[in-house]
Amino acid sequence: METKGLVDAIKHCLQLVHESEPQIINEKLELAEDFCKKHKDDDGKISLEVLGRHLFPEHEHLLLNVAQNEPYNLSERVSIDNTGLKALVRYRGSDKRMSISFDADLLTSKTVEFDSTTGKLTFNQIPMVLRKALEKG
Structure with a gap:
């Protein structure tokens, strides 16, 4: 559940900073996925502060501030589920009759x-x- 909150917080921050730049948003989403996979500690967690500085060097506290407040309420260290990270680089949705990804x-x-x-x-x-x-x- 923490990974989904992190993914949503990252997407929120990207919309704030790069609203009209879809190419940059996609590049940052890929960068976030790669960073989270490569920088998990032994407990499977990453630091929001470090990730935020990596993704938003010009707004280094943005991700931390957004992620630790409503509606995300994440701690500074977030557990990472690699499957959940896919939401950074894939769109998916389904109902009873259709599935798209x-x-x-x-x-x-x-x-x-x-x-x-x-x-x-x-x-x-x-x-x-x-x-x-x-x-x-």
Whole structure:
């Protein structure tokens, strides 16, 4: 649960600092995932202060301040679950009839496009196996 809170706090901070720069946001998300995986201590935790300085050198206390307050309420050292970190670099969602998952960088490359006004998600390229299955009907 701590990892999900951390992921949400990182995304919140990135929106504050790089709101209109989706390419930088994706780069920072990848950087955060890599940092968390490589810098966990023996207890499987990372320091929010160190991670914050790494991701936001120009706003070094931003992540710590955001993550330790509502709605995240994280401690300075956060337990990291590698599976939960995937949310930094992947979008996913599902309901009873559908499941969708794709890498975040596909949005910036325009392979996948999202129209926030209509809620429409467009795939300009799909996996070959899926395409063949659709063509067979």
